[in-house]
Amino acid sequence: MAATCALAAALLLHPGAVGAQEATLAAQGVADAAATGTAAWWFWPAVLFGMTFVMGILAAVGGVGGGVLFVPIVSGFCPFHLDFVRCTGLLVALCGALAAGPGFLRMNLASLRLAMPVALIASTCSVAGAMVGLALPTSAVQTSLGIVILGIAVLMVLARKSAFPAVRSADGLSQALRIHGVYMEASLDQEIAWKIHRTVPGLLLFIAIGFMAGMFGLGAGWANVPVLNLVMGVPLKVSVATSKFLLSITDTSAAWVYVNRGCVIPMMVVPSLVGIMMGSFIGVRILRVAKPGFVRWLVIALLLFSGGKAITKGLGLPFIV
């Protein structure tokens, strides 16, 4: 993995080394330096930029948030401490949510009435999760992170999505809160009215989702969408848009706990943000021609790999890379 990172960094930073041999030699030098801890200061930020650029592409095409890939991969394969990785992961997910949120709100796809009660629960619990995550030993958090990431991969394999879930009647709480809406479904060229059910179990699940988002610095789109869509009966597009908007609230509260604790290193944050945004920009264009099914399996494989790495790193055991 380090050698692959080094090759990417060498090609990125020495564009003149176009020949395979020169690139390999440059990569070998950088990899040796990285391995002995004498790498130039720019090496790992450059690797971070390259990794987040690829993550941005995979996240856009694979339909996941950047945060869920960022934390396990960067904490597993880069020398940055987990404290800084989690804070950067939250800021990366936050920026993605801030960028997408206004558009989804204007298109009437993200529902403020649905998001506000959910966000209150999730953000409160994300603050608690961040505090617990910072108080626990790093090895315990790293091992738990690995287990959660493996769980997310399994969830991605098993969860089926429903474009228009059947909701026979809205439950009492959602009626009292007037959580319902109408959106324009462009693929059918018609307006779709929606309402929700199972509001109480749905809201209770956001206690765990918010806690995990804060504790591990993960964006929570991987859990928001299945709960909104499959448990509460929100149409898929509204679930995805509301989930993205929700992250702008949940991740903000957790991010503040990390920022106030001093977990910000700008040399990590800015290359990551720029990398993932540029990757997402390219990813959206690739999405038009790519086979999302293949990329989804690639994302699942990456999650399994990085989850395994996180567990072994947390337990101090050897891993294949």
Place this chain on the structure above:
Amino acid sequence: MYAKILAAGMYTGLCVLLATFALYLTGAVEPAIPIDRLPELWTLDVTKYLEAVNVQYLHHEHLLTGWTWVGAVGHGDYLNFVGIAVLSLVTLVCFLRIIPTLFRKHDYTYAVIAVLEVAILALAASGLLAVGE
């Protein structure tokens, strides 16, 4: 209205962050921590990192947690915190802006939810919840 504030805050925060990072990277504003010393610091946990930064470079009475970074924005690295703070405050501003509207519309349940959300975000942003020091 919420969407408009969210978009404006996001663009402002991002522009500030990129501009301050350019000042930091080019050395136009001298950083507190020399850039070439970062690799030996980012491997430490946050408590050891803050202690090392304080002992070696900042020499403050207390570690730089909470909002104390404001006193260090004269340094290129801490100047970047301004953009991060703007991005992290956008949601709080959005909620503050919709509260009067919700009360005006007699939507008291959602007005209370918005007030509670502001309280949570303000508490998180205040620095009162910093742990592990």
